[in-house]
Amino acid sequence: MSHKITDECLACGSCLPECPVDAIAEGDDVYTIDAEKCSDCGACVDSCPTDAIKPA
Ligand code: SF4
Numbered sequence: 001m002s003h004k005i006t007d008e009c010l011a012c013g014s015c016l017p018e019c020p021v022d023a024i025a026e027g028d029d030v031y032t033i034d035a036e037k038c039s040d041c042g043a044c045v046d047s048c049p050t051d052a053i054k055p056a
Pocket of ligand 1: 002003018021023024033037038040041043045
């Protein structure tokens with residue numbers, strides 16, 4: 001299991017420093033979460049202003 005970032009992402013970058021395992025990266029249009037690295041901790045969820053980070 002991992003979290004994922006939906007199309008609602010504004011690419012603001014606020015989630016990036018919240019991830020303890022460095023699973024979030026800047027993609028082409030939206031930020032992405034590496035499912036292999038994500039530990040499903042949920043630490044990034046509340047940092048998103050558009051609620052774009054969801055459990056996958
Ligand atoms: Fe990182 Fe936790 Fe968000 Fe997964 S759920 S991307 S481990 S902060």
